[in-house]
Structure formats: structure tokens, C-alpha cells
Amino acid sequence: MKKLVVVLLVALMAVAVVGCRAEKAVIDINGSDTMVNIGAALAENFMKTNKNIEIVVSGGGSGTGIAALINGATNIAQSSRAMKQSEKDQASAKGLLNEIIVAWDGLAVTVHPSNPVRELTLAQIAKIYRGEITNWQEVGGNDANIVLLSRDTTSGTYIFFKEFVVQENGKLKSAEFSPAAMMMPSTEAIVQESARNVNAIGYVGLGYLKTEIKALGVKVNDDSAASSPSVATVLDKTYSLARPLYFYTVGELKGAIKTYVDYVLSDNGQKVVRELDFVPIR
Numbered sequence: 001m002k003k004l005v006v007v008l009l010v011a012l013m014a015v016a017v018v019g020c021r022a023e024k025a026v027i028d029i030n031g032s033d034t035m036v037n038i039g040a041a042l043a044e045n046f047m048k049t050n051k052n053i054e055i056v057v058s059g060g061g062s063g064t065g066i067a068a069l070i071n072g073a074t075n076i077a078q079s080s081r082a083m084k085q086s087e088k089d090q091a092s093a094k095g096l097l098n099e100i101i102v103a104w105d106g107l108a109v110t111v112h113p114s115n116p117v118r119e120l121t122l123a124q125i126a127k128i129y130r131g132e133i134t135n136w137q138e139v140g141g142n143d144a145n146i147v148l149l150s151r152d153t154t155s156g157t158y159i160f161f162k163e164f165v166v167q168e169n170g171k172l173k174s175a176e177f178s179p180a181a182m183m184m185p186s187t188e189a190i191v192q193e194s195a196r197n198v199n200a201i202g203y204v205g206l207g208y209l210k211t212e213i214k215a216l217g218v219k220v221n222d223d224s225a226a227s228s229p230s231v232a233t234v235l236d237k238t239y240s241l242a243r244p245l246y247f248y249t250v251g252e253l254k255g256a257i258k259t260y261v262d263y264v265l266s267d268n269g270q271k272v273v274r275e276l277d278f279v280p281i282r
Contacts, residue, residue, distance in 0.1 A: 025256035029057045031065020031078035032156050033186050034105060034205040035245055038276045039078055045272050046263050053256045059186070062156025069248055070094065075257055077248040080105065080205070081156030095251040102264050104279035106206045107161065107241040108215040108229040110190075112198040117141040119217035119226035122165060122240065128201060129166050131178030136199065148181040149190045149202035157187065160243050161203055203241075206231065207277045234279045245278070 029039055036059035043055035057078075065077035070090045083091070083099070091097045109125055111117060117140055120128075127133040128146055137143045151158040167175045184190045190202040195212035202213075206229055209215055217226030220240050233239035253261060263269045270280040 023052070025053045027053065027055045027076065027256055027260055028074045029055060029065075029076040029078060030060060030068045030074040031076075032062045032080040032245070033059040033151075033188075034080040034155075034157050034207070035059075035078040035103075037207060038103065038245075038273060038278055041276055042264055042269060042272050045268070046260060050259065050263075053260065055260065061152070061154035062159070063154040066091075066248065069250060075249065076260075077246075079156050079246045079248060080243065081159045082244075082246065083248060091248070091250050098247075098249045098253055100247040100249075100261060100265070101244040101281060102247050103245045103270075103273045103281060104234055104242055105245050106229040106231075106234040106239050106279065107157065107203050107243065108206060108209055109218060109241070110194050110202050110204055110209070110213045110215055112194060112196075112200060113212070113214045114198050115141060115214065117216065119219060121219040121222060122168075123221070125218070126165050126168055126175075129161075129177055129181065130175055131180060134180075142199075144199045147197055147200040148178055149193055149200050150177055150181045150183055151187065151190065151203075152183040152185060157203070157205065164241070164243075206234070206279070209277070231274065231277060231279050242279075 036057060039057040043057050047053065047055060062079040062081050065074060066079060066083060066087050068074040069077035070087065088097060109120065117136065120139060124133065124139055129148060133139060134146055135143065136146055162177065163170065166177055167173055184193065187204050187208050190204055191208055191210060191213060194200045194202045215229050217228050218241060219226045227233050227239045229239050234242045247261060249257060270282065273280045
């Protein structure tokens with residue numbers, strides 16, 4: 001009889017364990033490659049004290065994450081650009097669309113450390129990426145062809161850079177990247193190529209700056225002082241290439257997703273943002 005009781009107790013405990021596992025909430029987060037590292041760090045820190053919630057973070061680009069959200073394939077889209085109106089319309093058709101700024105980021109224009117060029121105006125950067133300036137000598141550098149590195153077209157960083165820099169903040173709406181630009185599959189790929197190629201120029205988020213590449217100072221115009229990308233210069237608005245980073249969700253914020261969003265916006269979450277060299281919202 002005692003043996004039977006023990007067997008029953010073990011079976012009941014096994015059922016209880018399986019039941020607990022089944023109740024574990026899973027949040028899928030997909031999108032911006034700029035945000036994938038910060039997303040992973042936030043998720044890891046959050047799960048330390050929220051054992052009943054599992055968070056899975058993946059990249060692929062802002063456009064990929066937004067498409068997944070619209071199609072119901074992810075819970076949160078991470079995006080380094082604002083949704084287009086057409087995307088908002090599609091998402092809103094599925095339920096309440098929530099747009100949440102979770103951090104800010106400075107976009108650094110980068111070159112190989114051996115490149116003698118130290119600063120460029122926004123107009124010079126625009127002309128370089130439109131293919132109107134093709135040799136480093138034209139902007140005070142070596143006599144060498146400029147190798148253009150860009151994110152691919154699914155990237156929110158690509159869209160921000162195109163609209164703000166290449167198209168000069170909407171002044172040249174028909175302007176496009178030079179056909180010579182190499183479209184890179186990730187921000188990390190730009191970092192690696194910039195570190196290898198002495199004639200390359202690229203653009204990356206603050207969190208991707210490393211000693212292997214050099215960030216250029218950026219001047220708003222010929223008469224202004226150059227400002228270097230940093231958390232401090234984004235916060236005090238002296239660095240012009242800055243943009244918000246977003247979470248997008250569809251439906252009322254509640255349950256595990258609300259708990260996680262509240263954490264990201266809290267002092268503890270924003271501390272993680274700062275530790276990864278992104279700019280907190282306050």
C-alpha cells in the first residue's frame with residue numbers, strides 16, 4: 001500500500017511539473033539588427049527575475065520584424081525606424097497598434113582607423129553615398145576610390161540613412177544610393193568590412209562602435225563645428241544623426257508582454273540600454 005502511495009505522489013508531482021512548464025509564457029521578438037544585441041541583453045536581464053516568462057529575440061531587419069508583426073508571426077517588432085503609414089494601416093487592421101520608443105541611437109559614419117579623414121559635413125556624406133564624390137582625395141583623404149558600405153533595403157537603418165542623409169531630410173526625395181554601394185546583410189558585416197578595407201565608409205549604431213573602426217565627426221554645414229557620435233552628444237542634441245528605437249505591438253498591452261515592456265521602460269531596463277552604449281529615453 002505504501003508503495004502505491006509513493007508511486008501516486010511521484011506521478012502527481014510529475015504532472016504538476018509538466019503543468020508549470022506548460023504555463024510558461026513565451027514572447028517572440030523580431031526585427032532590427034541594430035537592436036538585436038540590446039534586445040538580447042534586456043531579455044536576459046528580465047528573465048533572471050521573471051522565471052515564468054521566456055523571451056526569444058532574433059534579427060533580420062526592421063522591415064522583417066514589422067512584416068512578422070503584421071502577419072501575426074511575432075509578439076513584438078523591434079524597429080530602428082518608424083512604421084510607414086501603409087504598415088500602420090495593415091497592423092491596425094489586426095488590432096490596436098502600440099508604438100513605443102524604448103531608446104535612442106546615434107548613427108556613426110565610420111572608416112578604417114588609418115584613413116586620414118577625421119570629419120565630414122552632412123552634404124559631403126550625402127554626395128559620397130549618391131556617388132557624386134567617389135575619391136577620398138576630394139574630401140581631404142588619400143587618392144583612392146571610396147568603397148561604399150550600406151545596410152540592405154530591409155533595414156530600418158538603411159531607410160533612416162537614405163531619408164535623412166542621402167535625400168537630405170526630404171529635400172531630394174528622388175535621390176538614391178549609388179549603384180556602387182555594397183548592401184551588407186547586417187551591421188556587424190559593415191563593422192568587419194570597415195575594419196578590413198582601408199578605403200571603406202559605412203554607418204553603424206553607437207552600440208557597434210569598436211576600436212577596429214573610426215567614427216568620423218559630423219558637421220551640419222561648412223560653418224558648424226564637428227560633433228562626434230556618443231551617448232552624451234545624442235542626449236544634448238549636438239550630434240545630428242540620431243533616431244529613436246521602437247517596439248511595436250498589436251493588441252491591448254497586457255499580461256507577459258506588458259510586464260516586459262514596463263521593465264524595458266523602467267530605470268532597470270534603461271540602465272541596460274545605457275550599458276550597451278545606446279541612449280536611454282530619460
